[in-house]
Amino acid sequence: MESLQRMGEKAKAAARILAAAQSAAKDRALTAVAAALRASVPAILAANAEDLAAGRAAGLTEGLLDRLALSQSRIEGMARGVEEVSLLADPVGRIDQGSTRPNGLQIYRVRVPLGVIGIIYEARPNVTADAAALCLKAGNAVILRGGKEAIRSNQAIAGCMRAAVEEAGLPADCIQLVEDTSRESANALMRLNGYLDVLIPRGGAGLIKAVVEQATVPVIETGTGNCHVYVDETADLDMAADIVYNAKTSRPSVCNAMETLLVHKDAAAAFLPAVGARLAEKQVELRGCPRTKEILGESVKPASEADYAAEFLDYILAVRVVDGLDQALEHIARYSSGHSECIVTGSYPNARRFEREVDAAAVYVNASTRFTDGGMFGYGAEIGISTQKLHARGPMGVEQLTSMKYVVRGDGQIRE
Amino acid sequence: MESLQRMGEKAKAAARILAAAQSAAKDRALTAVAAALRASVPAILAANAEDLAAGRAAGLTEGLLDRLALSQSRIEGMARGVEEVSLLADPVGRIDQGSTRPNGLQIYRVRVPLGVIGIIYEARPNVTADAAALCLKAGNAVILRGGKEAIRSNQAIAGCMRAAVEEAGLPADCIQLVEDTSRESANALMRLNGYLDVLIPRGGAGLIKAVVEQATVPVIETGTGNCHVYVDETADLDMAADIVYNAKTSRPSVCNAMETLLVHKDAAAAFLPAVGARLAEKQVELRGCPRTKEILGESVKPASEADYAAEFLDYILAVRVVDGLDQALEHIARYSSGHSECIVTGSYPNARRFEREVDAAAVYVNASTRFTDGGMFGYGAEIGISTQKLHARGPMGVEQLTSMKYVVRGDGQIRE
Numbered sequence: 001m002e003s004l005q006r007m008g009e010k011a012k013a014a015a016r017i018l019a020a021a022q023s024a025a026k027d028r029a030l031t032a033v034a035a036a037l038r039a040s041v042p043a044i045l046a047a048n049a050e051d052l053a054a055g056r057a058a059g060l061t062e063g064l065l066d067r068l069a070l071s072q073s074r075i076e077g078m079a080r081g082v083e084e085v086s087l088l089a090d091p092v093g094r095i096d097q098g099s100t101r102p103n104g105l106q107i108y109r110v111r112v113p114l115g116v117i118g119i120i121y122e123a124r125p126n127v128t129a130d131a132a133a134l135c136l137k138a139g140n141a142v143i144l145r146g147g148k149e150a151i152r153s154n155q156a157i158a159g160c161m162r163a164a165v166e167e168a169g170l171p172a173d174c175i176q177l178v179e180d181t182s183r184e185s186a187n188a189l190m191r192l193n194g195y196l197d198v199l200i201p202r203g204g205a206g207l208i209k210a211v212v213e214q215a216t217v218p219v220i221e222t223g224t225g226n227c228h229v230y231v232d233e234t235a236d237l238d239m240a241a242d243i244v245y246n247a248k249t250s251r252p253s254v255c256n257a258m259e260t261l262l263v264h265k266d267a268a269a270a271f272l273p274a275v276g277a278r279l280a281e282k283q284v285e286l287r288g289c290p291r292t293k294e295i296l297g298e299s300v301k302p303a304s305e306a307d308y309a310a311e312f313l314d315y316i317l318a319v320r321v322v323d324g325l326d327q328a329l330e331h332i333a334r335y336s337s338g339h340s341e342c343i344v345t346g347s348y349p350n351a352r353r354f355e356r357e358v359d360a361a362a363v364y365v366n367a368s369t370r371f372t373d374g375g376m377f378g379y380g381a382e383i384g385i386s387t388q389k390l391h392a393r394g395p396m397g398v399e400q401l402t403s404m405k406y407v408v409r410g411d412g413q414i415r416e
Numbered sequence: 417m418e419s420l421q422r423m424g425e426k427a428k429a430a431a432r433i434l435a436a437a438q439s440a441a442k443d444r445a446l447t448a449v450a451a452a453l454r455a456s457v458p459a460i461l462a463a464n465a466e467d468l469a470a471g472r473a474a475g476l477t478e479g480l481l482d483r484l485a486l487s488q489s490r491i492e493g494m495a496r497g498v499e500e501v502s503l504l505a506d507p508v509g510r511i512d513q514g515s516t517r518p519n520g521l522q523i524y525r526v527r528v529p530l531g532v533i534g535i536i537y538e539a540r541p542n543v544t545a546d547a548a549a550l551c552l553k554a555g556n557a558v559i560l561r562g563g564k565e566a567i568r569s570n571q572a573i574a575g576c577m578r579a580a581v582e583e584a585g586l587p588a589d590c591i592q593l594v595e596d597t598s599r600e601s602a603n604a605l606m607r608l609n610g611y612l613d614v615l616i617p618r619g620g621a622g623l624i625k626a627v628v629e630q631a632t633v634p635v636i637e638t639g640t641g642n643c644h645v646y647v648d649e650t651a652d653l654d655m656a657a658d659i660v661y662n663a664k665t666s667r668p669s670v671c672n673a674m675e676t677l678l679v680h681k682d683a684a685a686a687f688l689p690a691v692g693a694r695l696a697e698k699q700v701e702l703r704g705c706p707r708t709k710e711i712l713g714e715s716v717k718p719a720s721e722a723d724y725a726a727e728f729l730d731y732i733l734a735v736r737v738v739d740g741l742d743q744a745l746e747h748i749a750r751y752s753s754g755h756s757e758c759i760v761t762g763s764y765p766n767a768r769r770f771e772r773e774v775d776a777a778a779v780y781v782n783a784s785t786r787f788t789d790g791g792m793f794g795y796g797a798e799i800g801i802s803t804q805k806l807h808a809r810g811p812m813g814v815e816q817l818t819s820m821k822y823v824v825r826g827d828g829q830i831r832e
Contacts, residue, residue, distance in 0.1 A: 016749060020773055099794060105783055107793060114805050115775065193628070197805050212609065213632050218806045239828040246830035333432060355823050357436055359531065367521055367826025376831070377523060377822070378515060389530050389613050389819035390634045391807035403805035406793070407771050410783025412655040414662035415792070 004188045007143055007176050008195025011116040014173035015141040019113045021170060023090035029168035030086035030133055036164035037079040037129060040156065041072055047156035048125065055149050067123045068149055078129040078157075081381060085133040088380045091399040092139045106409045111402045113139030115197040118189050119383075120145050120211060122203040125153035131202070132161055132175045134383050138401035141174050143196070145189050148181035155179065190215035197403075198391075202384055205311065220392060222384030225255030225339035226311045227369045230328040230354070233266040234346035239366065240267075241275045243344055246368040249282045253313050255385055256340050256372040260308060260318040262328045265291065268321045272296055284315045291321035308335045325350055329357055336360055338387045340369035361387060361394035420604045423559055423592050424611025427532040430589035431557040435529045437586060439506035445584035446502035446549055452580035453495040453545060456572065457488055463572035464541065471565050483539045484565055494545040494573075497797060501549040504796045507815040508555045522825045527818045529555030531613040534605050535799075536561045536627060538619040541569035547618070548577055548591045550799050554817035557590050559612070561605050564597035571595065606631035613819075614807075618800055621727065636808060638800030641671030641755035642727045643785045646744040646770070649682040650762035655782065656683075657691045659760055662784040665698040669729050671801055672756050672788040676724060676734040678744045681707065684737045688712055700731045707737035724751045741766055745773055752776055754803045756785035777803060777810035 018026070037044070048070040055065055091111050098108030117140045121127045128144055135142035146154045158177035166172040178185050190199060190211060198218045201211040205224055212219055229247055231240040247258035263271055272295045276286065287303040288296060300319070307318040308331070322328045332341055342364035343354040351365045362372045372394065374382025379397035386392040392400035434442070453460070464486040471481055507527050514524030533556045537543045544560055551558035562570045574593035582588040594601050606615060606627060614634045617627040621640055628635055645663055647656040663674035679687055688711045692702065703719040704712060716735070723734040724747070738744045748757055758780035759770040767781045778788045788810065790798025795813035802808040808816035 016773070016775075019775065101792070101794060105787065112775070216629050218634070218804060220806075236828070242828060242830055250831055351825075355825075357432070359432075359435065359528070360821060362822040362824055364824045365826060367824055367829040368831050370831040371521065371824060371829070372822075376517070378517060388634060390636075393819055394822050403809055405776060406778040406788075406810050408778055408780045408783055408787060409767075409771075410781060412652070412658060413783040413787070414658055415666055415784050415786040 004178065004185065004192055005195070007178070008116065008192050010173040011141040011143055011176060012195060014171040015113065015115050017171055018136070018139050018141060018174050019092075019115075021139065023092070025169060026090070026137060026139065027086045029136060029165045029170045030082055032164040032168040033129075033133065033161045034079040034082040034086070036160045037075055037082065037157070040160040041075050044075055044153065044156045044160070045070060045072070047152040051150055051152045060149060064123050064149065068125065068153070070125060070153060074126065078126050081130055082133040085137050085381050085398070088137060088398055090137065091402045096404070103413050104411060105413050108407055109404050110407055111399075112405050114401060114403050116141045116143065116195055117401065118143045118145065118192065118196045118199040118217070120186055120189065120199065120201045120203070120207065122147045122207060123149050125150045125157060127202055128154045128157045128177070129161065130381065131383055132158070134381055134398055134401060136165070136174055138398045140401055141176070143176050143178060143189065145178040145186060146181070151179070151181050187214060190217065193217055200383060220384075220386050220396070221388045222386055222396070223255045224311060224337045224387055225257065225385070226260070226309065226335055226337040227256060227258045227340045227342070228260045228262055228332050228336060229258050229342045229344065229369065230262040230322075230332070231264065231267055231271055232325060232328075232343060232345045232347065232350055233264040234350065235267060235344040236346060237267065237271050237274060240271060240344040241278050243342065243366070243368050244275050245278045247342070247370055248279065248284060248317055249315070250368075250370055252315055255311075256370050257313070258317070258342075258369050259310065259312055260320065260335065262320050262322050262331055265321050265323055268292070268295055272319070279317065282315055284317050286317055286319055288319040289321055292319045311337065325353060329354070332358055339385060340364065340372040342367065342369050361385065420594065420601065420608055421611070423594065424532065424608050426589040427557040427559055427592060428611060430587040431529065431531050433587055434552070434555050434557060434590050435508075435531075437555065439508070441585060442506070442553060442555065443502045445581045445586045446498050446552060448580040448584040449545075449549065449577045450495040450498040450502070452576045453491055453498065453573070456576040457491050459576070460491055460569065460572045461486060461488070463568040467566055467568045476565060480539050480565065484541065484569070486541060486569060490542065494542050497546055498549040501553050501797050501814070504553060504814055506553065507818045512820070519829050520827060521829050524823055525820050526823055527815075528821050530817060530819050532557045532559065532611055533817065534559045534561065534608065534612045534615040534633070536602055536605065536615065536617045536619070536623065538563045538623060539565050541566045541573060543618055544570045544573045544593070545577065546797065547799055548574070550797055550814055550817060552581070552590055554814045556817055557592070559592050559594060559605065561594040561602060562597070567595070567597050603630060606633065609633055616799060636800075636802050636812070637804045638802055638812070639671045640727060640753045640803055641673065641801070642676070642725065642751055642753040643672060643674045643756045643758070644676045644678055644748050644752060645674050645758045645760065645785065646678040646738075646748070647680065647683055647687055648741060648744075648759060648761045648763065648766055649680040650766065651683060651760040652762060653683065653687050653690060656687060656760040657694050659758065659782070659784050660691050661694045663758065663786055664695065664700060664733055665731070666784075666786055668731055671727075672786050673729070674733070674758070674785050675726065675728050676736065676751065678736050678738050678747055681737050681739055684708070684711055688735070695733065698731055700733050702733055702735050704735040705737055708735045727753065741769065745770070748774055755801060756780065756788040758783065758785050777801065
């Protein structure tokens with residue numbers, strides 16, 4: 001097995017070539033990758049069947065097995081995803097700022113690839129294709145380190161992508177898969193300074209926490225969403241119920257789903273029974289503050305501190321009645337993971353204050369938090385939702401996988 | 417002594433208020449800080465005298481004592497620096513992108529403060545004022561952790577800044593100084609996750625390396641400059657000599673000074689003796705490859721691998737004769753710290769290829785690397801030169817001390 005350092009060297013060499021490649025060359029490679037994925041369906045499914053058999057033997061849960069499982073249509077979805085990435089605008093080379101200084105120096109800022117990106121992920125083998133395509137489009141070499149449950153599937157997918165990239169005239173090492181799925185290889189990747197320009201963990205809160213704590217390379221945190229909807233005393237309560245129902249139940253397992261409902265005390269008596277009935281259609285379990293329980297009755301479980309802090313990712317909702325916008329803002333400042341926060345209001349000053357004071361990647365007025373997504377924002381595919389404030393915040397599309405450099409053109413200028 | 421966690425809580429509370437403050441309020445606070453620094457000259461100098469006495473007793477080098485020493489004019493310089501920051505445009509609130517989606521959602525991206533910034537630095541007490549002013553201008557609370565040699569000076573400076581900020585109507589805790597200068601306090605600051613949005617080390621390579629390796633909060637690396645000038649076979653050799661002389665000798669101790677000269681083999685016989693004579697005026701020690709020694713004689717020391725990798729920050733220059741642009745690009749890709757790289761050339765294709773293929777914060781054609789600086793680039797004061805590719809690259813002014821958020825305005829939109 002190759003050492004990670006050797007993989008880092010190969011990635012850097014590939015990245016140098018890729019950085020200078022024109023958009024058309026990268027798009028040809030992506031088109032070839034999509035075709036190769038379609039041509040490799042039998043091989044990929046065979047590898048996936050081995051992973052599934054091993055997973056069943058190892059006693060994986062049904063949920064994990066489902067995430068691991070591929071099918072002809074899932075592979076077709078991967079191929080179409082790669083094609084969609086090829087159709088995006090290339091961010092590399094974009095000049096977004098420039099000036100001529102008083103001494104005649106011309107200075108401009110041009111988008112360049114980040115270089116080498118590491119991705120650590122878990123059971124879903126489709127991440128292998130999605131992440132590699134986005135990295136390649138933005139001119140980056142990628143080192144992929146997926147979970148051990150999916151290793152055979154990932155090998156089949158990465159192998160066919162590498163061959164296609166090489167046939168299209170770019171280095172196969174633009175895409176490398178770490179075949180060692182031990183904990184040691186993950187730890188080594190987190191400390192591959194000098195080779196990795198950024199490491200992006202994709203997976204559950206445990207994986208992200210481990211990477212943040214152990215990595216010495218720069219990391220972008222993605223995907224933890226403790227999202228709130230605050231319904232104020234001026235809200236259109238039908239609109240509020242639609243938004244809450246959508247934000248909680250349309251897909252509870254994703255990071256932009258809502259986890260806590262805050263209701264103004266003057267709206268609570270009318271709103272809570274109405275929204276409670278809607279949520280009951282989906283058997284959503286409510287965990288409420290004492291005032292919520294007064295209105296909705298003893299069937300509502302009491303909400304603990306831990307419930308307000310939790311990302312349930314399930315049909316569970318914490319509910320709190322608040323005295324007003326100040327208390328709602330305090331609650332959000334305290335518990336929010338900085339992902340997506342919403343106010344439902346008819347009040348212009350309340351909307352304006354919420355927009356300004358809430359510190360999150362996306363702040364909504366009168367719309368479902370479920371829109372926080374690269375596609376919905378018009379950026380196309382994304383590699384995740386960043387919940388940190390450095391470099392990228394919110395949906396990370398191809399632009400967020402680039403950096404910039406200054407080009408300075410002179411005629412012999414020296415500094416006094 | 418207060419725990420760092422308590423300081424983090426206070427910083428977060430101050431940051432929430434500061435984030436909502438209007439530009440005028442922040443500028444008033446900065447003007448008040450400048451006035452307070454001027455009014456506190458005697459107190460700051462008295463504290464500085466104690467630091468200097470303790471430093472002498474502890475056997476600090478003359479160089480360190482010089483960096484530590486304040487004077488009326490140095491404090492006046494700090495005050496003027498703070499005033500200059502107050503005059504910069506406020507990046508917060510700038511809207512740099514927006515659209516209306518097909519479903520009627522209006523989405524725009526607005527600049528917001530990062531939140532809480534940590535700065536770890538060494539002996540220079542002026543960093544206390546410079547860094548705090550830049551952070552405040554960009555709407556961030558700052559936690560400053562300076563070196564133990566300067567603790568009394570830093571206390572005096574931070575104390576007078578805090579009082580001025582509070583009198584101007586903003587929370588004193590916008591600026592906090594860690595009074596414990598033990599190694600433990602530095603380590604704790606590096607792991608203050610949940611409170612620090614970014615940590616910026618300002619100082620020597622050892623400090624920066626320690627922070628990168630130990631920090632679990634996001635870090636921006638600044639200030640390591642192994643900068644090259646490549647003189648190709650088409651260069652105007654007088655211009656090249658001026659640039660090399662300026663880049664090496666105008667201020668050798670700073671990160672944008674050049675450390676290695678690369679010369680095309682066809683230019684070497686004419687150029688090296690000419691530039692060697694110029695550099696001899698400043699007693700620059702040359703460390704050359706065998707071909708350099710052939711031309712300049714045995715007085716030139718042989719260059720080792722370590723010399724090519726070194727950031728000398730001194731009157732020392734590594735010199736290598738290369739076969740052409742390919743070899744120059746290879747050398748730079750291998751040894752560059754990604755700060756500032758220059759080609760001196762008369763060739764359009766060479767200029768274009770160098771601009772495109774060199775991966776550094778600033779890539780120069782026919783100008784001295786010494787221009788990589790916030791002031792020279794027209795951004796005003798800077799907190800450092802970032803040599804990483806994430807978030808900020810090159811001179812970090814107030815804009816680089818901000819993040820962004822999405823504001824999404826709807827009329828009840830929900831996701832299908």
